[in-house]
Amino acid sequence: MTEPVKVALLGCGTVGSEVTRMLLDDPGELAARVGAPVELAGIAVRRPDKHPELPQELVTADATALIDSDVDIVVELIGGIDPVRGWLLSALRKGKSVVTGNKALLSEHAGELADAAAESGADLYYEAAVAGAIPLLRPVRESLAGDRITRVMGIVNGTTNFILSAMDSTGAGYAETLDEATRLGYAEADPTADVDGYDAASKAAIIASLAFHSRVTAADVYREGIAGISSSDITAAKSLGRTVKLLSICERVTEEDGSESVSARVHPVMIPRSHQLAGVSGAFNAVYVEAEAAGQLMFYGQGAGGAPTASAVLGDLVSAARNKVAGGRGPRESAHAALPVRPMGQTPTRYHVSLDVADKPGVLAQVAQVFAAHGVSISTVRQRDRRSTASLVVVTHQAPDAALRSTVDEIDKLDVVREVVSVMRVEGEAE
Structure with missing residues (x-):
């Protein structure tokens, strides 16, 4: 009989509870998949007395002691950076494989964790860190390892997608829709990480690092949230056959001289309603991957929740356990390209600019002259007159984001x- 693979679980909240259930409910099936029994050796929680539902012989408040015991795999579902970073580095340096869904930690310290794993021969898996149950990171890291990924664009935060989808379908404002999302449990009591784009930026850093074989951190990702999106923006998008989404966009950018860089950004965009991502509604996630040989791929599903995220964790746990039984190793970090991160100001984007202007001759000419002075080409212009004022909507061709921003500043x-009513980037349309 093969020796059991012993697992330490750190944290037992919504996801951790599901992982515990899945480990204990059908050990025979899990053993058959791994090739050896999988034994839950302990569960570290901050307050053991708050978890009477757990097998008490497994519960401990001493995470360090649990990690230092004779466990083979450490599953971390606590979140945050400290003290988790120290615990996981200790586990990896001792040759214990780590499975984590900690996007905040990975987006800042993935390189350090990968180095520790490489030195000891341990595995580091983190499929659950991005898009919940959707198998995204493994295909990017393994299935497309022989291809050249050029772009990854997607909806990776369910809270913001729920809010924007509801604003689009009901016509309600941002504050009203956020309140509804909170009431229904789609938004946290403090929604800052979601609505200000921090959660999506962490995920973008992880995606860009894997897709472009370069170390990208959350600090490298340009970030804008959705708090400034109004019902007027949604209406304007509808009138142009578009919808508004908060997208994570990671691109490999090639210069005329052949040099390459990585662009990673998170911000609201207008996309055509015909685009694959436009129909992703509610709290679902979807990610669109473009590669030279594979072409266009789309991954869609539930991006959060206890059971979906636990599914991703168990998938990683089975992989790590199989490697332990077979004496093999999982994929190492691939950061050989070491591409620099391109500043947002140099990144080519397109703008949708809505202006409230005086209703008199020559206005359009003055506005167009400013665009021309900054080297920004105009794609389309729409104008609507209202008594003494007029509404002017300009959509540009691609230009460096800094040039577009300085254009808008001068027009203002x-x-x-009278007013620059709104400015939003445009994606998903042919030039």
């Missing part, structure tokens, strides 16, 4: 412009 100073 024109005497004939």
